Amino acid sequence: MTSILGLVLLVVLAIVGKYIFEKIHLKTGTQNFLIYSGTLYLVIGLLLNPDLSKIPELSIFRKNEFFFDFILGWTGFLVGLQLAIKGIKRFPTKYFGYSTLGFLFTFLAVMVAFFIVNPLLNIKLTKLEILLLSIVGGMSSILSVGLLSRQKKIHSYYAHYLQFASAFDNILGVIVFGLLFFAYQAMHLGFGSALLNLGISLLLVFLLAQFYKYFNKEFKTFEEESLLLLGLILIIVGMARLLQNSIIFTSFLFGFMIVNMADTKKILLTVQEWEKPLNYILFLFIGLYLDIYIVNYASVLLIFLIAIFGVKYFVSKQQIKHLHPNRTNSNQQNQTLWGITNISMAMVLDAYFTNYHPQELKLLSIVVIVYYITNVASIYSFKKAVRK
Amino acid sequence: MKKFSGAFFIFGIFYFLKMNRIQSNPNFENILLMGTMFIGAYLLALALKKAKLPKLTGFMITGFILGPNVLHFLSHENLEGLKFFENFALAFIAITAGGELKFSRIKKVLKPVLFILFNQIFLVYFLLLIILIPLAQVFLKGFLANQNYLIGFAILFAAAALSKSPATTMGIISELKAKGRLTDIVLSVTVLKSIFVVLVFPFIITYAKIFLIENFTFDFGQVIALGKQVLGSLALGGLFGILIILFLKYVRMESMIFLFLTGVVITEVSHIFGLEILITSIVTGIVVENFSEKGEELIEGIKKTSLPLYIVFFTFAGASLHVDTLRKAIAMTALLVILRMILLYLSNFLAGYLLKEDKIIKHYSWLGFIGQAGIAVGLANIIEAAIPGEIGMIFKSILIATVVINEFLGPIFFKFLLVKSGEAQTE
Numbered sequence: 001m002t003s004i005l006g007l008v009l010l011v012v013l014a015i016v017g018k019y020i021f022e023k024i025h026l027k028t029g030t031q032n033f034l035i036y037s038g039t040l041y042l043v044i045g046l047l048l049n050p051d052l053s054k055i056p057e058l059s060i061f062r063k064n065e066f067f068f069d070f071i072l073g074w075t076g077f078l079v080g081l082q083l084a085i086k087g088i089k090r091f092p093t094k095y096f097g098y099s100t101l102g103f104l105f106t107f108l109a110v111m112v113a114f115f116i117v118n119p120l121l122n123i124k125l126t127k128l129e130i131l132l133l134s135i136v137g138g139m140s141s142i143l144s145v146g147l148l149s150r151q152k153k154i155h156s157y158y159a160h161y162l163q164f165a166s167a168f169d170n171i172l173g174v175i176v177f178g179l180l181f182f183a184y185q186a187m188h189l190g191f192g193s194a195l196l197n198l199g200i201s202l203l204l205v206f207l208l209a210q211f212y213k214y215f216n217k218e219f220k221t222f223e224e225e226s227l228l229l230l231g232l233i234l235i236i237v238g239m240a241r242l243l244q245n246s247i248i249f250t251s252f253l254f255g256f257m258i259v260n261m262a263d264t265k266k267i268l269l270t271v272q273e274w275e276k277p278l279n280y281i282l283f284l285f286i287g288l289y290l291d292i293y294i295v296n297y298a299s300v301l302l303i304f305l306i307a308i309f310g311v312k313y314f315v316s317k318q319q320i321k322h323l324h325p326n327r328t329n330s331n332q333q334n335q336t337l338w339g340i341t342n343i344s345m346a347m348v349l350d351a352y353f354t355n356y357h358p359q360e361l362k363l364l365s366i367v368v369i370v371y372y373i374t375n376v377a378s379i380y381s382f383k384k385a386v387r388k
Numbered sequence: 389m390k391k392f393s394g395a396f397f398i399f400g401i402f403y404f405l406k407m408n409r410i411q412s413n414p415n416f417e418n419i420l421l422m423g424t425m426f427i428g429a430y431l432l433a434l435a436l437k438k439a440k441l442p443k444l445t446g447f448m449i450t451g452f453i454l455g456p457n458v459l460h461f462l463s464h465e466n467l468e469g470l471k472f473f474e475n476f477a478l479a480f481i482a483i484t485a486g487g488e489l490k491f492s493r494i495k496k497v498l499k500p501v502l503f504i505l506f507n508q509i510f511l512v513y514f515l516l517l518i519i520l521i522p523l524a525q526v527f528l529k530g531f532l533a534n535q536n537y538l539i540g541f542a543i544l545f546a547a548a549a550l551s552k553s554p555a556t557t558m559g560i561i562s563e564l565k566a567k568g569r570l571t572d573i574v575l576s577v578t579v580l581k582s583i584f585v586v587l588v589f590p591f592i593i594t595y596a597k598i599f600l601i602e603n604f605t606f607d608f609g610q611v612i613a614l615g616k617q618v619l620g621s622l623a624l625g626g627l628f629g630i631l632i633i634l635f636l637k638y639v640r641m642e643s644m645i646f647l648f649l650t651g652v653v654i655t656e657v658s659h660i661f662g663l664e665i666l667i668t669s670i671v672t673g674i675v676v677e678n679f680s681e682k683g684e685e686l687i688e689g690i691k692k693t694s695l696p697l698y699i700v701f702f703t704f705a706g707a708s709l710h711v712d713t714l715r716k717a718i719a720m721t722a723l724l725v726i727l728r729m730i731l732l733y734l735s736n737f738l739a740g741y742l743l744k745e746d747k748i749i750k751h752y753s754w755l756g757f758i759g760q761a762g763i764a765v766g767l768a769n770i771i772e773a774a775i776p777g778e779i780g781m782i783f784k785s786i787l788i789a790t791v792v793i794n795e796f797l798g799p800i801f802f803k804f805l806l807v808k809s810g811e812a813q814t815e
Contacts (some may be wrong), residue, residue: 236419
């Protein structure tokens with residue numbers, strides 16, 4: 001069986017599986033989260049993971065980097081599209097301040113925690129890995145906040161801020177992730193070369209965004225607009241790989257630039273059609289690449305979870321208290337930002353694919369487990385608090 | 389001018405990155421190349437529209453510029469690395485072509501379709517065969533002194549002249565959003581003739597080998613093997629058609645991904661089992677369109693996402709052009725192209741005359757049958773593989789050279805025909 005055929009088999013299984021899963025009529029928030037996040041695709045990926053099945057032939061499934069790189073680029077592009085300056089201007093300035101502080105505080109707290117326990121427990125995480133986990137810890141899940149808001153479980157005056165915060169800290173996370181790549185390059189190629197690479201990438205992304213601005217009118221129909229975006233994202237992805245930059249960060253910059261330069265409605269309509277299927281394929285790849293020997297990293301997992309739960313609870317509580325000092329805080333929403341974002345998994349894979357450090361595969365398992373535990377805990381504890 | 393500068397800007401970025409890369413990995417370069425090709429080819433095609441050239445010709449010209457003959461961005465290694473996408477594009481285009489073959493629609497144009505098809509197969513084949521034997525003696529005497537070789541050559545080239553590119557036909561129909569009686573006739577004849585050519589060509593090659601290879605003995609086992617290949621392709625196409633129908637009826641989720649995957653599976657399975665991608669895909673399209681209520685919806689869905697596939701297919705075709713070959717065998721090539729055109733005109737004129745059709749069918753419909761692409765190139769490869777040595781190479785070179793010319797002229801002629809007949813909805 002060829003790698004491409006393998007990929008097809010995976011996706012067909014996932015589609016059919018998802019169909020069966022949806023027929024079961026799951027009602028709870030957690031079940032909804034599991035469906036919407038694309039968990040089934042991850043499970044299928046896991047079932048065909050060569051390390052898990054102990055069938056080396058299955059490694060053929062992993063040989064689809066071409067599609068995979070494109071999906072990473074797409075993920076970054078979507079995050080960039082959220083940063084439409086016109087749109088975010090309508091949010092109060094204090095939202096930006098609290099959200100940035102929240103991200104930075106969580107980032108620093110997770111980092112300090114790991115720097116302290118790393119030598120004590122002899123975990124052997126590198127500095128860059130600690131930084132990567134710190135970034136991931138600071139980013140929140142848009143999905144679980146969105147699900148709770150949609151079910152009208154969060155009061156609207158809190159929901160507004162929480163939705164903003166979960167989207168904005170993703171943007172901050174991707175920016176810091178880009179800087180982390182820069183730091184890595186500086187360590188390996190020298191500061192001057194790293195700076196030059198970053199400069200070239202920024203310049204080319206800017207030029208390509210300008211290109212989009214001037215030429216998108218030539219690409220009138222949905223089909224043509226899709227072609228233009230597909231072509232530009234492929235160029236950005238190829239550029240990121242050839243210049244050893246982060247795909248997610250570079251395509252994020254591209255998304256950010258074009259959403260602020262061109263007709264947003266047209267872009268969003270095109271993007272909407274492709275968003276869900278490509279996200280599912282991302283989960284499928286994550287399942288395929290997961291390292292199952294997570295038991296060796298149980299201590300990292302535990303520390304990471306404790307840090308996220310503790311720090312994010314504290315941060316959310318402070319944010320809500322300062323944003324709405326006159327309201328009685330029922331503590332329900334303090335858990336809402338617990339869940340980490342799915343972009344974090346893509347970021348770890350991005351780092352792994354750029355040969356940034358072989359240990360990243362272990363980090364992927366940790367991040368995936370933390371993703372599920374924190375999101376499910378966030379939804380479950382929130383609903384429990386509401387019932388009380 | 390704006391579109392030209394846009395295309396060259398994108399090519400410039402590609403060149404800059406190729407020269408200044410840190411990591412050297414062909415996969416990364418291929419990703420960049422695909423993006424460059426999508427945008428650059430489309431912009432150039434739009435620019436060439438001002439000269440009334442169809443977009444497909446624009447894609448081919450882009451491929452030629454990017455390819456090994458000019459800029460060398462799209463090298464033979466890249467083409468090899470991205471071969472899968474070319475086959476995938478062919479599978480998708482062929483599914484769409486099959487999907488256009490709705491039985492109820494063919495019924496309305498059955499008579500002209502059958503007459504033109506019959507004439508194009510038999511008249512073109514036998515007349516060309518008769519003319520080619522003495523002509524080849526004049527033009528190819530430097531290469532082929534043996535009388536048997538000349539007969540073999542005539543058999544193969546007369547058969548290859550029958551091939552017609554369904555991709556070109558579909559590409560122009562989609563581009564011009566053409567609808568109408570003439571469109572239905574051209575498409576139906578093209579698809580049916582393609583199936584016929586792909587089914588029959590392996591048998592013709594086996595027959596030609598008797599003249600071309602000394603001591604070659606005809607073995608019935610070869611016929612059985614060929615029959616298996618053909619039947620396998622038909623069966624697989626039918627099976628995929630049924631699978632898609634079941635999916636559309638019961639699952640109806642993520643149809644876009646499912647469709648995409650079907651094309652991928654057809655490409656890969658056909659490759660693995662040595663089956664004909666073209667037959668498998670056309671049959672899949674025919675089954676879905678005619679035996680499912682949702683068939684039309686599916687074909688429309690494919691059309692919506694087919695633009696990148698046309699770009700891949702025709703840009704690659706442009707990049708694969710062999711200028712050296714064209715130069716070496718220019719006289720024989722030109723003769724074959726002109727003869728084919730004359731015979732196509734005659735066969736369509738005769739069909740139109742017998743059926744008392746209008747002027748468009750009688751005098752102009754042949755213009756819809758010039759383009760040759762994937763099938764003809766595939767046939768050339770089969771010839772080279774089946775007839776090893778210098779003779780096979782000469783045959784392949786001449787055949788590819790004729791395809792080069794027909795490939796460029798085909799879309800231009802067909803566009804002219806659709807515009808003239810008033811069936812093109814847009815220019």
